[in-house]
Amino acid sequence: MANIKDIARLSGYSVATVSRYINKNGYVSTNAAQAIQRVVEKVDYVPNTIARDLSTGRTKTIGVVVPFFEYSYFSQLFASITKAAFNAGYSVIALKTNYDAELERQYLEQLHQKRYDGLIFTSHTVSLETMLSYQKYGPIVCCRNLGDVPLAATYSVRNKTYDDVFELAKRGNFQGIALTLNRDYDHSPTTQAAIDCYEQVFHQKPKPEYTVTGVLGYEDGYQAAEYFLSLPKPPDFIFANSDNIAAGIFQYYRNQQQPMPTIVGQENEVVSRLMNISTIDHHYDEVGKNAVDLVINKKVQHIPVSSEFIRRTGQVSSI
Known part of the structure; x- marks a missing residue:
């Protein structure tokens, strides 16, 4: 396999000139560039990118x-x-x-x-x-x-939009406000932001029975909805931690032919646009x-x- 020294010998130009041309890191005259390129094509030269990476760090x-x-x-x-x-x-x-x-x-x-x-x-x-x-x-x-x-x-930055969601629920006089979350408060900054904003708006922490952690996707949302409907007083407002989760919640309620709570998702995914679910776009x-x-x-x-x-x-x- 040809290397830069071979190309220099065959083209008649110095190793430094050939190196500048191949690595595109300095001036090379038009005549030199054309001559070197002809040799590169003739010998089917392929730059050693691993060696180049090592040399450049x-x-x-x-x-x-x-x-x-x-x-x-x-x-x-x-x-x-x-x-x-x-x-x-x-x-x-x-x-x-x-x-x-x-x-x-x-x-x-x-x-x-x-x-x-x-x-x-x-x-x-x-x-x-x-x-x-x-x-x-x-x-x-x-x-x-x-x-x-x-x-x-x-x-x-989540706090402003989380405040908007909970202020909306407060103005709507919803009685049971539920949250689905990824991880618990001590291990997740996003969970901390959601619960802190809830407490700021309502001046109390979310009710434990209305807070479900370990919710990651559609199936988890579906199971969370099953749990919510098993409560003596199911929530009438659910703030989900993604639109796919919100869709799973919606699907379970629809399958059970139960009154649909107000649902707000996150991430502005395609499903929220198709189903007209209110959401947060985190950009x-x-x-x-x-x-x-x-x-x-x-x-x-x-x-x-x-x-x-x-x-x-x-x-x-x-x-």
């Missing part, structure tokens, strides 16, 4: 740490990161963890080994202190509000783009992104 690869893909928050955010990375000429590797802190540490160690140009954590279990200790090896970005922690972060395209930019440019900044409450009327609810 870059892999053009971003590791994206994702607990799992069943929850639409993670799948949407991963898709937006992937799109932004590809547009910037980078590859993406999905690093699944299922919230295993040891796996997360292994991925941080792989950053130390230069397997990635940076890591984006869509969520995490490993401590921020551990992340900070690895920051010297490459950019680390978290997709949540880190407060004063000096790690890069970009995230959707993950912008969050993903910001995360990739923070990695590529090695910035340690916090970039909030405003979310948007979208009110719809239709077969599920009229609010």
Whole structure:
């Protein structure tokens, strides 16, 4: 297999000139470029991208740490990161963890080994202190509000739109307000935001019987609805943690031919548009783009992104 030295010998130009032409990192005259290109085509030369990455210290690869893909928050955010990375000429590797802190540490160690140009954590279990200790090896970005922690972060600001949802329920004089959540309060910033906003609006915590955790997708929403209808007083307002979950809740109520509660979802997925479900758009395209930019440019900044409450009327609810 031909190498740069072979191309230099066959083209009559120096190794430095051939290297500048192949790597597109300096001036090469038109005559030299044409001569080198003829030789490249003749010998069917293919650049050794691995060697090039080692020489430049870059892999053009971003590791994206994702607990799992069943929850639409993670799948949407991963898709937006992937799109932004590809547009910037980078590859993406999905690093699944299922919230295993040891796996997360292994991925941080792989950053130390230069397997990635940076890591984006869509969520995490490993401590921020551990992340900070690895920051010297490459950019680390978290997709949540880190407060004063000096790690890069970009995230959707949820409090305003969560307040809007609960204020809507309060004005509507709903008597039973239920929430479906991913994880419990101590382990999820999004759960904390939802419950804190509820408490701010109603001046009390949500009723335990109206709060269901471990809800990730359509089937979980369907089962949550079955539970809600088993209560002596089923809720008349349900704030779901995704539109797919909201659709599962709706389907169970319809199958049981029970009066439909008002349902609000999240993520502005296609199903919410088809079913006219009110929802929150967290603008993950912008969050993903910001995360990739923070990695590529090695910035340690916090970039909030405003979310948007979208009110719809239709077969599920009229609010």
